[in-house]
Amino acid sequence: MQPIAADSAEDREQLALLRLPLGVPGSGMHRYGAAMYFYRRGKLDADELEAYRICCNLDSEDPAAVSRSRRPPDGGD
Numbered sequence: 001m002q003p004i005a006a007d008s009a010e011d012r013e014q015l016a017l018l019r020l021p022l023g024v025p026g027s028g029m030h031r032y033g034a035a036m037y038f039y040r041r042g043k044l045d046a047d048e049l050e051a052y053r054i055c056c057n058l059d060s061e062d063p064a065a066v067s068r069s070r071r072p073p074d075g076g077d
Contacts, residue, residue, distance in 0.1 A: 004043050007072035023060045
């Protein structure tokens with residue numbers, strides 16, 4: 001996943017939600033909401049958003065690991 005630049009106070013707040021620790025109750029849903037925020041602003045692509053969606057009810061699941069697991073082995077499409 002590519003780093004997201006925070007350009008505003010709202011971006012910083014959403015970035016904090018996106019970085020909530022794994023395993024915190026409700027964190028998956030908060031991360032997904034923040035991911036949707038960045039997706040709508042063009043700072044997160046659809047594949048990364050899908051990884052956050054998959055993990056939204058799985059607070060201990062790492063969206064970055066899910067995103068990596070969904071890529072073809074050769075790194076291409």
